[in-house]
Amino acid sequence: MGASRPRVLIVEDEAAQREVLAYNLESEGFVVSRAATGDEALLLVAENPPDLILLDWMLPGVSGIEICRRLKMRTDTRAIPVIMLSANGEDVDKVRGLETGADDYMAKPYSVIELMARVRAQLRRTRPAAVGGRLEFDDILLDAETHRVTRADAPLKLGPTEFRLLSTFMERPGRVWSREQLLDRVWGRDVFVDSRTVDVHIGRLRKALCQNGGEDPVRTVRGAGYALG
Known part of the structure; x- marks a missing residue:
């Protein structure tokens, strides 16, 4: 997906x-x-x-x-x-x-x-990303059409939820997303998911992004949410 x-x-x-x-x-x-x-x-x-x-x-x-x-x-x-x-x-x-x-x-x-x-x-x-585009942020490249992500030219393994999270972040680098906004964008309003689930998948995304080394590009904004960069 x-x-x-x-x-x-x-x-x-x-x-x-x-x-x-x-x-x-x-x-x-x-x-x-x-x-x-x-x-x-x-x-x-x-x-x-x-x-x-x-x-x-x-x-x-x-x-x-x-x-x-x-x-x-x-x-x-x-x-x-x-x-x-x-x-x-x-x-x-x-x-x-x-x-x-x-x-x-x-x-x-x-x-x-x-x-x-x-x-x-x-x-x-x-x-x-929603219409099959390619997104770039620093050394991260996301191809929504082929569902592939690379960092410094090395392929990354992301689950479908982590891919949607990264797509959301890469469409608006620097924007701070609250947990509720991420739930709405990534999971949808018709799906009941606890907001703590966002933290779990953010953790998985961070691990995936750093699987070949490099700094964690996902920033935690205390009391507000998360941002890329």
């Missing part, structure tokens, strides 16, 4: 379109959540931040462009890629959407194949 599956939030008030998008995303291996309104979307983002948002421009109540503006103003959500979907293909609307902070823009009707490609393109930037 590779890196944890990327989570995509679909914000679309038309049920048929919402389900078509969800079907195609789930077929590609994404974990999908759905919202029919802007308010519902903001609640879902607060409860469980997704890795990417597909956001319809025209929504009942709070508009998609206002939702995008709010998300991009907040430090905890501004890094989440947002792809705006709009029935209006005018350049002025595309420019407005991008200036509001959207990372990409697609006019309806759109090609599902092209949309999936754009989703993967955004995730290669923010979650490269």
Whole structure:
């Protein structure tokens, strides 16, 4: 098993379109959540931040462009890629959407194949390991497609959980992850795991990373969690 599956939030008030998008995303291996309104979307983002948002421009109540503006103003959500979907293909609307902070823009009707490609393109930037990318940190190289890890060109043996932990760390070197955040990203919210389990697997990861020598690159931040570097 590779890196944890990327989570995509679909914000679309038309049920048929919402389900078509969800079907195609789930077929590609994404974990999908759905919202029919802007308010519902903001609640879902607060409860469980997704890795990417597909956001319809025209929504009942709070508009998609206002939702995008709010998300991009907040430090905890501004890094989440947002792809705006709009029935209006005018350049002025595309420019407005991008200036509001959207990372990409697609006019309806759109090609599902092209949309999936754009989703993967955004995730290669923010979650490269989840879409088969290669990650490097100092002398550590992780290839998510072949599920291989080397350090100083020497292969390392990692269990599937340790591989997902390392993928998470290497996507955001220096970021401090709490135990709860690691549980959510590596194990998933639907699996009950005691937070102490994180410490056990961090210990195994450290041992694996140092199996051929070298310093331990995983840093313990007292009272906060763990970080790489």
